[in-house]
Amino acid sequence: MRAALPEATAPATERPAGEVEATDADRKPIRIAVVGRPNSGKSTLVNRLLGEERLLTGPEAGITRDAIAVDLTWRDHCLRVHDTAGLRRRARIQEKLEKLSVADALHAVRFAEVVVLLMDAQRPFEEQDLRIADLIEREGRALVIGMNKWDLVERRPGAVKHLREEADHWLPQVKGMPVAGVSGLTGEGLDRLMQAVIEAHAIWNRRVGTSALNRWLGEVVSSHPPPAVSGRPIRLDYITQPKSRPPSFVLFTSRADALPDAYRRYLVNSLRETFDLPGTPIRLALREKSLRQARQAMTWEDLAALGCALRMRRQGSFKARVRPPSPEPGD
Numbered sequence: 479m480r481a482a483l484p485e486a487t488a489p490a491t492e493r494p495a496g497e498v499e500a501t502d503a504d505r506k507p508i509r510i511a512v513v514g515r516p517n518s519g520k521s522t523l524v525n526r527l528l529g530e531e532r533l534l535t536g537p538e539a540g541i542t543r544d545a546i547a548v549d550l551t552w553r554d555h556c557l558r559v560h561d562t563a564g565l566r567r568r569a570r571i572q573e574k575l576e577k578l579s580v581a582d583a584l585h586a587v588r589f590a591e592v593v594v595l596l597m598d599a600q601r602p603f604e605e606q607d608l609r610i611a612d613l614i615e616r617e618g619r620a621l622v623i624g625m626n627k628w629d630l631v632e633r634r635p636g637a638v639k640h641l642r643e644e645a646d647h648w649l650p651q652v653k654g655m656p657v658a659g660v661s662g663l664t665g666e667g668l669d670r671l672m673q674a675v676i677e678a679h680a681i682w683n684r685r686v687g688t689s690a691l692n693r694w695l696g697e698v699v700s701s702h703p704p705p706a707v708s709g710r711p712i713r714l715d716y717i718t719q720p721k722s723r724p725p726s727f728v729l730f731t732s733r734a735d736a737l738p739d740a741y742r743r744y745l746v747n748s749l750r751e752t753f754d755l756p757g758t759p760i761r762l763a764l765r766e767k768s769l770r771q772a773r774q775a776m777t778w779e780d781l782a783a784l785g786c787a788l789r790m791r792r793q794g795s796f797k798a799r800v801r802p803p804s805p806e807p808g809d
Contacts, residue, residue: 490757507549507556508679511586514596515606516564519626522598523596523662524548524561527672537549552672560586563611587613591621591723592679594671599625599659602641603648611649618724618759621655622674628659628667653747654756678790681758691717694752699744707736725749726761734764 479644512520521705525531528550546561562583587593597607614621623645632638642657649655656674660667695717706710713732720728727749731737748761 479690481659507558508675509558509560509589509591510591510594510675511560511583511592512594512596513562513564513565513583513587513610514626515598518564518596518598519662520564520596521561523626523660524559524666526662526665527552533764553676555676557675560590562586565606579592583611587619588617590619591682592675594623594624596624596626596677599627601629601645611652613712615649615651615759618761620678620724620758621652622671622678622757623655623657625657625659625663625673627662629661631659648722652757652759653750656757668794678757681755682724684725684753684755685722685724686719686753688718689754691719694748696731698748704737704741707738709732710736712737724759724761726753727764728763728765730765732766733737734766737764 485618495548502574512524514520515649530546547558548561549556549558551557563579565583568667595611595614596605597603613622625631625641630775636657638657641659645655645657646653656678658671658674660671704714706712710733714729714732715732718728729745742762742764746762749755749760749762
């Protein structure tokens with residue numbers, strides 16, 4: 479009887495080998511918000527991505543008032559791009575209509591997965607650009623910087639490398655973020671920009687195994703232990719990643735409130751470098767929990783990783799205590 483039914487009604491176990499049934503997550507488009515200061519070329523860039531003049535553009539600032547969503551496909555990736563109104567400093571916003579436009583743009587940022595911050599390549603990293611980038615990081619969104627109007631900039635060797643170094647200097651909280659030169663007018667650099675968006679989205683969704691995290695913790699503590707506060711040492715017991723989007727980690731410690739902010743930044747930077755998480759916000763929460771309570775919530779794999787980390791820590795402290803023998807007088 480089943481042989482007489484259409485092939486599409488066959489059970490999942492009898493589907494041809496290699497055929498993967500699409501899930502809801504696979505069909506969902508990547509939500510992208512394009513933000514920046516007024517007249518930075520956001521609508522022109524979206525029109526170039528669409529290949530048609532669907533959005534209003536012009537030399538005057540403030541033409542776009544609402545966040546407009548358009549769907550497109552780039553190299554088999556489904557994207558939903560939100561064009562937003564320009565964001566000025568709060569002190570300059572007077573009209574009620576502009577306040578609503580800014581609120582709409584902020585709403586688009588909060589519900590996006592990747593945010594493309596367009597800057598004017600002739601005047602990059604102005605104060606308002608840095609404020610917008612800081613807002614994106616606080617919202618926990620993947621950040622890609624697009625240097626628009628790239629066709630108007632004099633080309634010099636190492637120009638893009640210099641811009642990346644400037645970005646790391648001004649925005650250390652998202653160190654390693656991609657920077658792409660692009661021209662919404664001519665279409666130059668669009669492929670580099672969209673490839674950076676896809677890679678940033680993948681990093682934003684990345685998860686790290688618990689065993690790898692605790693091996694990293696053992697190495698970090700043995701090479702650079704946390705400083706003692708008020709004469710009492712701080713014990714770092716166990717780390718895990720409960721969620722991604724953005725990558726979020728929970729570190730169990732004996733004294734969560736006493737860990738210095740500088741050492742916390744050191745841990746975040748080490749996580750970023752060790753597990754290849756450039757340009758994405760990283761959340762590190764500290765929890766006070768005894769080692770016995772932490773062990774009760776662990777799996778066998780987690781316990782094995784913790785034991786390995788503790789052994790590495792003991793070996794590092796033992797090597798620090800044992801000094802090599804002094805040479806004999808005749809040697």
